[in-house]
Amino acid sequence: MSSLLITNGRLVTLDADDRFVENGCVYIDGNRIVDVGEIAPGSCSADRTIDAGGRLVMPGLVNAHHHLYSTFARGFTPPGPPARNFEENLKNLWWKLDSALESEDVYYSALLALMDAARAGCTTVIDHHASPSCSDGSLDQVERAFRDVGLSGCLCYEVSDRNRDGEGIEENERYIRKCRESADDQMAALFGMHASMTLGAKTLERCAAAASDLDAGCHVHVAEDLIDVRVTAERDGQSIMDRFASVGIPGPKTIFVHGTHLEAREMDLMHSTDSILVSNPESNMNNGLRVSPILEFLRHGVTVGVGTDGISSHLISQARAMYLHQRTDHRDPALAFAEASKILLHNNRNICNRLFAEPRGTLAPGQLADVIIHDYIPFTPLNANTFYGHLLFGLSFSRIRTTIARGHVVVDDGALPQLDEEAIRARCAERATAIWARIH
Numbered sequence: 001m002s003s004l005l006i007t008n009g010r011l012v013t014l015d016a017d018d019r020f021v022e023n024g025c026v027y028i029d030g031n032r033i034v035d036v037g038e039i040a041p042g043s044c045s046a047d048r049t050i051d052a053g054g055r056l057v058m059p060g061l062v063n064a065h066h067h068l069y070s071t072f073a074r075g076f077t078p079p080g081p082p083a084r085n086f087e088e089n090l091k092n093l094w095w096k097l098d099s100a101l102e103s104e105d106v107y108y109s110a111l112l113a114l115m116d117a118a119r120a121g122c123t124t125v126i127d128h129h130a131s132p133s134c135s136d137g138s139l140d141q142v143e144r145a146f147r148d149v150g151l152s153g154c155l156c157y158e159v160s161d162r163n164r165d166g167e168g169i170e171e172n173e174r175y176i177r178k179c180r181e182s183a184d185d186q187m188a189a190l191f192g193m194h195a196s197m198t199l200g201a202k203t204l205e206r207c208a209a210a211a212s213d214l215d216a217g218c219h220v221h222v223a224e225d226l227i228d229v230r231v232t233a234e235r236d237g238q239s240i241m242d243r244f245a246s247v248g249i250p251g252p253k254t255i256f257v258h259g260t261h262l263e264a265r266e267m268d269l270m271h272s273t274d275s276i277l278v279s280n281p282e283s284n285m286n287n288g289l290r291v292s293p294i295l296e297f298l299r300h301g302v303t304v305g306v307g308t309d310g311i312s313s314h315l316i317s318q319a320r321a322m323y324l325h326q327r328t329d330h331r332d333p334a335l336a337f338a339e340a341s342k343i344l345l346h347n348n349r350n351i352c353n354r355l356f357a358e359p360r361g362t363l364a365p366g367q368l369a370d371v372i373i374h375d376y377i378p379f380t381p382l383n384a385n386t387f388y389g390h391l392l393f394g395l396s397f398s399r400i401r402t403t404i405a406r407g408h409v410v411v412d413d414g415a416l417p418q419l420d421e422e423a424i425r426a427r428c429a430e431r432a433t434a435i436w437a438r439i440h
């Protein structure tokens with residue numbers, strides 16, 4: 001692998017010292033950062049030098065919950081009357097769309113979404129996949145897209161009983177084993193499940209046993225809507241978190257998504273088991289649902305991350321939605337600005353560092369070389385007191401000029417030079433038309 005030197009950057013290191021470096025350099029060798037700071041001119045040479053021209057340089061972003069397969073939903077209107085609630089939204093749109101995907105669609109939907117992610121400065125994506133018509137081997141198709149774009153990914157398959165009992169258990173087991181045996185750390189795996197309401201007792205026990213045998217964390221939606229709470233209470237006579245805890249699902253590598261309708265006691269259970277909660281505010285709002293009460297989770301000591309839940313691949317906009325929602329919900333103009341920023345920048349990388357062996361998320365020696373250059377030159381002071389303002393009011397609307405993932409330049413002056421974008425987009429347009437025609 002080759003070496004790379006970024007010069008003349010406004011560095012936001014997000015490291016232990018939270019340094020901001022004017023006219024800073026980042027030296028990369030292979031897939032690791034070797035040196036960061038005010039490197040003397042001529043003190044090191046590299047195979048390629050990128051002059052940041054005073055632009056803002058920071059670590060690559062992490063998406064803590066995505067559904068890459070949702071790509072071809074863009075502009076699609078399901079047949080029949082509009083969904084009146086969350087259950088109808090699942091049945092009329094998402095469960096028809098994912099069932100219409102063929103193996104090649106899985107690859108192209110992931111490819112296009114990951115190209116968008118790279119252009120939005122995201123270098124690691126934690127994905128939750130479903131394609132019931134081609135579940136076996138589907139995670140290999142998603143992985144192929146990650147490797148073609150060059151990003152890091154943590155994958156799982158969404159087990160549920162909605163089509164057949166325990167569908168997807170074997171795919172999770174196979175892929176977790178594959179990642180364990182892989183020679184590199186680009187891909188990681190969790191054991192995926194849809195939600196308590198679509199998991200019968202036997203399937204949940206099988207999932208929990210398989211995850212335990214493989215020493216894998218789980219990735220599951222929790223109380224996104226009240227229907228999940230109600231079905232679990234009526235069918236199982238338990239709360240969702242009690243049900244999951246009874247089979248050993250919670251833990252430091254387990255991601256619970258949404259958690260919108262949990263009791264304080266269930267938040268305490270998440271905290272006591274060091275489990276992860278990932279909020280997806282734009283997705284909740286788009287579905288006409290309550291948004292995860294992130295400040296309550298933080299008060300209960302829960303590690304909170306943020307994801308996009310398939311609505312886009314743009315992370316900074318989720319942090320914006322997160323703090324804006326808290327302010328309007330609580331009628332308080334002082335809430336959640338720092339919390340949303342820290343969740344995006346600190347918590348998401350800490351979540352990743354539980355799932356991957358390679359450390360990432362700071363500009364520091366020894367870190368994975370995931371580095372982004374925003375097309376953004378600060379025009380007001382840039383320091384620890386002002387950075388979140390630049391993040392949420394400036395960087396959220398700026399273009400990414402360069403994305404370096406695992407030491408490779410994957411976005412170069414806004415383009416993805418290693419991919420034939422025109423051909424990919426043409427192929428995706430064909431696939432989308434065919435998928436939509438299959439949905440009735």
Ligand SMILES: [Zn+2]
Nearest residue numbers: 067128257309
């Ligand atoms: Zn989701």
